[in-house]
Amino acid sequence: MRYDDIRPDHNVILEIIKDSSLVLDLGCGTGELLYVLIKERKVHAQGIEIDSSAIFKCVAKGLSVFHGDIDTGLAEYEDKSFDYVILNQSLQQVRHVDTVLKDALRVGKKVIVGFPNFAHYASRLQIFFGGKTPVTGALPYQWYETPNLHFLSISDFRSYCRSKDINIEKEIYLGKRKRVKLLPNLFAQIGLFLISNSKNNQ
Amino acid sequence: MTQYFTFDSIQLESGEKFGPVKIAYETYGVLDSERTNAILIVHALSGDAHAAGVDKSDETPGWWDSMIGPNKAFDTNKYFVICSNVFGGCKGSTGPLSINPETGKPYALDFPLISIGDMVECQKRLIEHLGIDTLLTVAGGSMGGMQVLSWLTRYPNRVKSVIPIATAIRHSPQQIAFHEVGRQAIMADPHWKSGNYYDGLHPTKGLAVARMIGHITYMSDASMTEKFGRQRKKSTEPFKFTADFQVEGYLRYRGDNFVKRFDANSYLYITKAMDNFDASDGKPLQESLRGVKTKLLVIAFKSDWLYPAYQSKEIVRACKLAGLDATYCEIDSTCGHDAFLLEVGEETYLITHFLKRVFHEYEVTGNYEI
Numbered sequence: 001m002r003y004d005d006i007r008p009d010h011n012v013i014l015e016i017i018k019d020s021s022l023v024l025d026l027g028c029g030t031g032e033l034l035y036v037l038i039k040e041r042k043v044h045a046q047g048i049e050i051d052s053s054a055i056f057k058c059v060a061k062g063l064s065v066f067h068g069d070i071d072t073g074l075a076e077y078e079d080k081s082f083d084y085v086i087l088n089q090s091l092q093q094v095r096h097v098d099t100v101l102k103d104a105l106r107v108g109k110k111v112i113v114g115f116p117n118f119a120h121y122a123s124r125l126q127i128f129f130g131g132k133t134p135v136t137g138a139l140p141y142q143w144y145e146t147p148n149l150h151f152l153s154i155s156d157f158r159s160y161c162r163s164k165d166i167n168i169e170k171e172i173y174l175g176k177r178k179r180v181k182l183l184p185n186l187f188a189q190i191g192l193f194l195i196s197n198s199k200n201n202q
Numbered sequence: 203m204t205q206y207f208t209f210d211s212i213q214l215e216s217g218e219k220f221g222p223v224k225i226a227y228e229t230y231g232v233l234d235s236e237r238t239n240a241i242l243i244v245h246a247l248s249g250d251a252h253a254a255g256v257d258k259s260d261e262t263p264g265w266w267d268s269m270i271g272p273n274k275a276f277d278t279n280k281y282f283v284i285c286s287n288v289f290g291g292c293k294g295s296t297g298p299l300s301i302n303p304e305t306g307k308p309y310a311l312d313f314p315l316i317s318i319g320d321m322v323e324c325q326k327r328l329i330e331h332l333g334i335d336t337l338l339t340v341a342g343g344s345m346g347g348m349q350v351l352s353w354l355t356r357y358p359n360r361v362k363s364v365i366p367i368a369t370a371i372r373h374s375p376q377q378i379a380f381h382e383v384g385r386q387a388i389m390a391d392p393h394w395k396s397g398n399y400y401d402g403l404h405p406t407k408g409l410a411v412a413r414m415i416g417h418i419t420y421m422s423d424a425s426m427t428e429k430f431g432r433q434r435k436k437s438t439e440p441f442k443f444t445a446d447f448q449v450e451g452y453l454r455y456r457g458d459n460f461v462k463r464f465d466a467n468s469y470l471y472i473t474k475a476m477d478n479f480d481a482s483d484g485k486p487l488q489e490s491l492r493g494v495k496t497k498l499l500v501i502a503f504k505s506d507w508l509y510p511a512y513q514s515k516e517i518v519r520a521c522k523l524a525g526l527d528a529t530y531c532e533i534d535s536t537c538g539h540d541a542f543l544l545e546v547g548e549e550t551y552l553i554t555h556f557l558k559r560v561f562h563e564y565e566v567t568g569n570y571e572i
Contacts, residue, residue: 035566038566039566046527052531052532052533055531056548056552059499059529059531059551059555059556060551061566062555062558062564063529063566064497064527064529065529065530066522066528066529066530067530067531067532068515068530075519076518076519076523077522077523078523081522081525
C-alpha cells in the first residue's frame with residue numbers, strides 16, 4: 001500500500017522507522033503519522049497531544065493517546081522505553097525545549113525532530129526587505145496567532161546538538177515538495193533530524 | 203428487571219467471613235455464544251443495579267440510561283451489559299439494613315466493615331454465576347471507578363479492558379474530609395441511635411445534610427451559577443432562614459428526596475469503604491500492574507474538583523511506567539464531578555471507539571481513510 005498524498009515529512013519518518021518498533025509521538029495531532037506507522041511498520045505506538053478535538057480523532061482511529069502537554073508528559077516513562085520518540089513540528093511549540101529534548105533522549109533510544117527552518121531564504125527576504133516577521137509555507141502564522149514559541153534554523157539545531165554532545169545520525173531537508181541537498185539552511189523549509197545521545201552523554 | 207443472586211459466604215478483606223450474601227443485578231442485551239461480549243457497569247455511591255431501561259414499577263430510567271442501550275455507548279445490540287448493586291448497599295444487595303439471620307433483625311452496625319475489594323469480590327462471584335470468564339470491559343465513574351481499578355489490580359486476567367472515569371487510586375485528605383462531614387451529620391442526628399433506628403424514625407435530617415454536602419462537591423462554581431445564579435424562590439418572607447435562594451431549595455429538595463431512597467447506615471459503610479480504598483495498598487500502582495495486558499481508557503473532566511484530573515493522570519502515569527496500553531482524555535466540561543453522568547456525547551464517542559478496538563482486537567481501525 002502506498003500513501004501518495006502522505007505529507008512529505010511523514011514519508012521521511014516512515015523511511016527512518018524500522019518495523020515493529022516502539023514509538024512515542026509527542027504532539028501527535030490527529031494521529032495521521034501514527035496511523036501510517038502502525039499500518040506500514042507495525043509499530044507499537046503511543047501519542048501525546050494537548051488539543052482535545054485532535055485527541056478525539058486519535059481515539060476514533062483506535063490509537064493509544066494521552067491528552068496533555070509535552071512539557072510535563074515525559075516524566076512517567078522509564079529510560080529507553082521507546083525505540084523512537086518523535087517530535088515532529090512540535091518542538092518549536094514546547095515551553096522548555098531543553099528539558100523536553102533531554103527527556104526525549106532519555107526515554108527514547110533515538111529521537112526524530114522535525115521543525116520549520118526559520119532561516120529559509122523566503123523568510124530572510126521577508127525580514128530583510130519587508131521588515132516583517134516572515135509568513136511562509138512552513139511558518140504559516142501571523143505573529144499574533146502563531147503557536148510557535150521558538151524560532152530556530154537548521155544551523156541553530158546543529159550547533160545545539162554539538163554543544164549538548166548529541167549525535168546527529170541523519171539529517172534530511174525538505175523544500176516545498178522535494179528534498180533539499182544544497183545549502184539546506186537557505187533552501188530547506190523543514191529540517192528533520194535523527195538524533196541520539198552520544199556515549200559520554202548517557 | 204432486577205434479579206437476585208445469593209451465595210453462602212464471602213471472605214472479607216478484613217479477614218472476617220460473612221454470609222449469606224444476596225446481590226441484586228440487572229442485565230441488558232444478549233451474551234454471545236463465545237461469551238466474549240460481557241460488560242460490567244459499576245455504580246457510584248448512591249447508584250443501584252438499575253442502570254438502564256425504564257423500570258416498569260416506577261417508570262424511572264436507569265442511572266446511566268443515556269449510555270447503555272441499543273446504539274448507545276454500551277451498545278446492547280452488540281454487548282451483554284451487567285450492573286449489580288454493591289455489597290453493603292441498600293438497593294437489593296446485602297447491606298446494613300438486611301436482616302441478620304441470627305437475630306432476625308437488621309444488621310445495623312453489626313454489619314462488618316466492608317471494602318471496595320469486597321464489592322468486587324461479589325461482582326466476580328456474580329459474573330461466574332452468569333457463566334462469564336472474561337469481561338470485555340468494566341466501566342464506572344467515581345466510586346465505580348474505584349471498583350474498576352480494583353478489578354484491574356485483583357483480576358487483570360479477567361478484564362480485557364477497563365474504563366475508570368473521574369476517579370482516584372486513593373482518596374485525598376480533601377475527599378475524606380467531605381465524607382467525614384457527611385458521616386458526622388448522620389451520626390449527630392438523634393434518630394441515628396448508633397445505627398439502631400430501623401424500627402423507629404430514621405436519621406433523615408442527618409442523611410439529607412450529608413447528601414447536600416455531596417451535591418455541592420458534585421457541582422462546580424460555574425455549573426451552580428449557570429443553574430441557580432442568585433435567584434430567589436417566590437418567598438414572601440425573606441431572611442427567616444427559609445430556602446430563599448434557588449440553590450438552597452435545590453439542595454433541600456435533593457436531600458429530602460435522597461432519604462426516601464437511601465439508608466443512612468449504608469451511607470456510612472460505603473463512604474468509609476471509599477475512604478479506605480487504595481488500589482495498590484499503599485505501594486506505587488505501577489508495581490501492581492507489571493505484566494498486565496488489560497487496556498485502559500481513563501476519562502477525567504476539567505471542572506471536576508472533587509476528583510481532579512491530576513488523580514486520573516496518576517492512574518495513567520502508573521500504567522505508562524508498567525507498560526500498559528492506556529488512553530487518557532480530559533473532557534472539557536463545566537459540570538464538575540457530575541459531568542460523568544452528564545457529558546454523554548463525548549463519553550459516548552470515546553467509549554464507542556475504544557470498545558470497538560478492544561472487542562475486535564485490532565491495533566487501529568481498518569476502514570479509516572488517510
